[in-house]
Amino acid sequence: MTRAATLLDGWLHATSTLTAVRVPPPGRVDRAVAGTAMVLAPLAALPLGAAAAVVVLLAGLVDLPPLATSYVVLLALALGTRAFHWDGLADTADGLTASYSPERSLEVMRTGPVGPAGVVAVVLLSGLQAAGLTAVVRHEHGWWAVGLLVCASRAALAVCCVRGVPAARADGLGTTHIGAVPVVGAVATLLAAAVAVALAGHALGAAVPALVGLLVMVAAVGALLVRCVRRLGGITGDVLGAAVELSFAVLVLASATT
Template identity: 40%
Template sequence: MMPSADILKDVLADLRIAASFVTIVPVASAKPAGEGAIARATWALPVAGLLVGFVGALAYGLASKLGLAPGLAALLALAATALITGALHEDGLADTADGLGGGRTRERKLEIMRDSRIGSYGVCALILSFGLRCSALAAIGNPWAVMLALVSAHAAARAGLPAFMSLVPPARPDGLSARAGSPPGRSVAIAFGLGTLILALALGPAKALVGLVLLSLAGLILARLATRQIGGQTGDILGAFEQTGEILILLVAAAFLHAGG
């Protein structure tokens, strides 16, 4: 087999792994991924984010065509993205809020984060997440601008995940993040490059820079909190990172695109 064919095969395999990792779309191979395959495939997470963003944009566009108000269209767009991801990241955000906010010891915090039940901190985090994202999309209003905001937010929010996974060690040896492994430097760089490119094309270089700065600051703060309180990151922490990034990019998009800048 030609080397170029091998490369294409690896790229397609990584795309399938990334899509199956963050969505409920049945694209993964029936054959279990080999050791390190998930970590290697993290470069494709921004591409999977594009898929999620387009689904949300389609829902928003259809709702707008039916004459629904921007607020209702925004809620339907968020519902569509939560549906295609199985609310994976929302679940992570809620568990992170409950664990970091409600536990007194490291062991108790991790125990709370593993509990499928949701507490008051988790409820408040979800209300804020949906409220901020819905308000941002409704403020943007125009379906084309909403599409740009959604695809850039979902791509950029996932583009930082490989770096976060690489720099912050797993908090426990048996969690989802630990099983995924630490992404290699090449995957980290490609994911970051793709996220930056998508963000710049969608929002423009200046706005993309603002978004990247905010994402970096949010990542540093979350990494410090997770390391101090539970000794590292978990799958729930990664979900909280994605949700935080999504919120920040949508707020940047609303601040600039709605203002016509």
């Protein structure tokens, strides 16, 4: 398989998995394609970033209050991902609080309905995202910043799937992806995210707080990975979704301080 074919299939796989955008199916999905998809996740999220930016622009034209604008942005992102990441966040929270048994926790994550911990996690994290977005969208160029931060938050996927991170089970949607990203690929994705975050911060008046937010994002995702590996023996596809939503919350909150 040529490198060009792997890149194309990786982009198609990332777009079809991480967004509701309809694209042709990839020619194949193996470890190389799955790892490439995680590296290209911020690029695949461009339609989501564009949708969020358009929402902010239109909300400004009709003088929608910033808080309402923030929740419409979150609604657009949920629709644009089929609430895929929110489901992962809820399942991860339920699994980590369900039992001290890794087997029982993984079973809850796989089959259980959303429990109290999942509901609390979704409510609190969406509230934090909305709080951060409320401050960001007040800026003249807030629409541009929001779009960039949406894309940058997807860099968390390359971090979660870097080589050395174990999978908690041998089956499941995330198994092919976990551990499939070379270290150089994860670093490249983070560097691209740093550029996006710096541009977002510049649009809001200061790049440094936004870049600090990226560092905090990596630390937060790292802490989540450590916790899941210790409790579950590895991570699952649900943890990937949780990492995306956690990362977006951290980035918008950091950018809100500019």
